Amino acid sequence: MKKIEKIYQSLAKNWFWFSFVILAIIAFLVFSYFQYSATFADPDSFYHAKASLLIRDQGVSTHFPWLQDTVLRDSYTDQHFLYHIFLIPFVTFFDPLVGIKLATVFLGTILILVFYALLRRLQVRGAYLFSLILLLINPFTFRISLAKAPSVSLIFLILGLYFIFSRRPKWLFFISFLYVWFYGGFILIMAATLIYLFVGLVYDRWWKKNEPHRFLEKIFALLGRSHRFREKKRNNLKIFLAVLLGLIAGLVVNPYFPKNFGFYYHQLIKIGIINYSKIIGVGGEWYHYKFFDLITDTMSVSVILVIALILFFICIKRQSKISFTLFFIYILFFIFTLKSRRYVEYYVPFALLFASVSLRDSLAHLNFKKYLSAFKSAYFKNIWSKLFISLFILYLGIILPVIIVRDFKAQRRDLSNGIPFNKYYQVSQWLIGNSAAGTIVIHSDWDDFPVLFYHNSHNYYIVGLDPTFMYEYNKDLYWKWVDLTTGKEVPDLYEVVKNEFKASYLVIEKDHGGMYRFVSQTKNFGLVYEDNEVYLYQVN
Numbered sequence: 001m002k003k004i005e006k007i008y009q010s011l012a013k014n015w016f017w018f019s020f021v022i023l024a025i026i027a028f029l030v031f032s033y034f035q036y037s038a039t040f041a042d043p044d045s046f047y048h049a050k051a052s053l054l055i056r057d058q059g060v061s062t063h064f065p066w067l068q069d070t071v072l073r074d075s076y077t078d079q080h081f082l083y084h085i086f087l088i089p090f091v092t093f094f095d096p097l098v099g100i101k102l103a104t105v106f107l108g109t110i111l112i113l114v115f116y117a118l119l120r121r122l123q124v125r126g127a128y129l130f131s132l133i134l135l136l137i138n139p140f141t142f143r144i145s146l147a148k149a150p151s152v153s154l155i156f157l158i159l160g161l162y163f164i165f166s167r168r169p170k171w172l173f174f175i176s177f178l179y180v181w182f183y184g185g186f187i188l189i190m191a192a193t194l195i196y197l198f199v200g201l202v203y204d205r206w207w208k209k210n211e212p213h214r215f216l217e218k219i220f221a222l223l224g225r226s227h228r229f230r231e232k233k234r235n236n237l238k239i240f241l242a243v244l245l246g247l248i249a250g251l252v253v254n255p256y257f258p259k260n261f262g263f264y265y266h267q268l269i270k271i272g273i274i275n276y277s278k279i280i281g282v283g284g285e286w287y288h289y290k291f292f293d294l295i296t297d298t299m300s301v302s303v304i305l306v307i308a309l310i311l312f313f314i315c316i317k318r319q320s321k322i323s324f325t326l327f328f329i330y331i332l333f334f335i336f337t338l339k340s341r342r343y344v345e346y347y348v349p350f351a352l353l354f355a356s357v358s359l360r361d362s363l364a365h366l367n368f369k370k371y372l373s374a375f376k377s378a379y380f381k382n383i384w385s386k387l388f389i390s391l392f393i394l395y396l397g398i399i400l401p402v403i404i405v406r407d408f409k410a411q412r413r414d415l416s417n418g419i420p421f422n423k424y425y426q427v428s429q430w431l432i433g434n435s436a437a438g439t440i441v442i443h444s445d446w447d448d449f450p451v452l453f454y455h456n457s458h459n460y461y462i463v464g465l466d467p468t469f470m471y472e473y474n475k476d477l478y479w480k481w482v483d484l485t486t487g488k489e490v491p492d493l494y495e496v497v498k499n500e501f502k503a504s505y506l507v508i509e510k511d512h513g514g515m516y517r518f519v520s521q522t523k524n525f526g527l528v529y530e531d532n533e534v535y536l537y538q539v540n
Helices: 002-013 015-035 044-058 081-093 096-121 127-134 138-144 150-166 169-182 187-207 215-220 227-252 259-274 291-297 299-314 321-339 341-362 368-379 383-416 425-434 446-455 467-473 475-485 493-500 513-520
Strands: 440-443 505-509 525-530 534-539
Touching: 015 096, 015 127, 015 138, 015 383, 044 081, 044 096, 044 446, 081 096, 081 169, 096 127, 096 138, 096 150, 096 341, 127 299, 127 341, 138 150, 138 341, 138 383, 150 169, 150 187, 150 341, 169 187, 169 227, 187 227, 187 321, 227 259, 259 467, 291 299, 291 321, 291 341, 299 341, 321 341, 425 446, 425 525, 425 534, 440 446, 446 505, 467 475, 475 493, 475 513, 493 534, 505 513, 513 525, 513 534
Parallel strands: 440 505
Antiparallel strands: 505 534, 525 534
16 A cells, blocks of 8 residues: 555656656557558658658759649749658658658657647646547547648647747747748748737737727727836737748748749648639648538537637636637637638647637636535435436446547548558559650649659659649649540640650559540550559550
8 A cells, every 4th residue: 555655646746747658658559550551541641751762862952843744843842841851760760651650650649748738838727638638539630640741730830839828939939930941831820929919919908908998999009108018019029020030031041942932822822721622623631621510520629619618708807818819719720621621630729729728717716626515415416416427427438438449440440541552653663664764654643643753753743742733833734634634535635645744654543434545545545554553555
């Protein structure tokens, strides 16, 4: 008993460090479980592995000849530059595709720990429980388990919020600079900063004091009435300038400057905000998320969120500046997620962040011992309350774990039923051995590019990473490629392929029956290779 008591006292004394270690082990095991397959759910994983290998072997390149008919050919920017540098040890000491999976597990674990650290910094009760709940939300863990960089963006965004709330401009400058070099979604840290500063402006001078002036009068009244207010203005200006200058420095002190400005215009504006999903066939992640699907898919968060929102508006006078800030950030990502499914990776953690901090503020003055005593009394009061509470405990203890196990298995199945490591390996080897370097290959799907590129950087291709890059480069050529790959008639197909695409080979996946029939019936195209995945035609 004494030994057990000593262990308990040691745990209690060092719980801060033990909690991080235990959480890291749990997160690492969860993400490892999802990665245990020789497949990728997203083809971009092949691109990231190959990009890291190219940087390791050839250094930094500001050109990308592997995508001939896209804006990236002459204005390429590696928006994941430091992420690819980070991957180099993983793709060097392990098989590259296994290595990137291990890196994904590592980054997912760091993300959970950073999320937990922020909750502790904000003194949220139940921070550990909220962090564990984050690991149970399928759409979130699915996105984080994709072998690409979503974890990186969230890590920097959460760290940025940590330093914003702590008012540390030097660290904010450093984080903002690195954000640009690690991930193309760096604009999000500026959005979070502006929301925080706006909330602070309204909260301090209008909401908190509740003076009977109109809102605009409040804004115009913010001209240094006191030394304290002038000090706040200076601090706010430091935070804003730290983020702004950090982002500018990251963009200018950059191996891709000044071409990176053109790239980010296409990536952030054309793809991220405008989104051509109603015009061209973009990736599935860019299509909208139906409201009820989002709520049901994130049910564990949705239940907590509904409770938090009800208490947020009931106890709105108790809410802190941070709670309001997280509320508006949550609303921003909620809107973005309804527009494009891919933002669910931001929606889930920020919904949970808002809910946890809002509940902290709403319940700050409650006497938990009193309510616990009332709960115990209610349990023994009558048979109905006893039955209800017993069923609730049964749900938490048995039914919920069964649901979690079921969802975990389903998610692993979804992640495993992806693209095999060796897809297109055979046809890639044939092309490497039988074609000149730089020979252009047409492929039947734009998202086939990362797989072909990984196995064969000897040849060049026409479209990949996102069809918007080709659409913006040459709309007429894009629609000719669409007509070709969907089996529609393309007048003078041979001339188009040879002189406009300047291609020598066509890789046709076997599920593209229309394209195969059209090409096979056209003169001057000869079948030179076939396997169980593709037909390969040469342009004579």
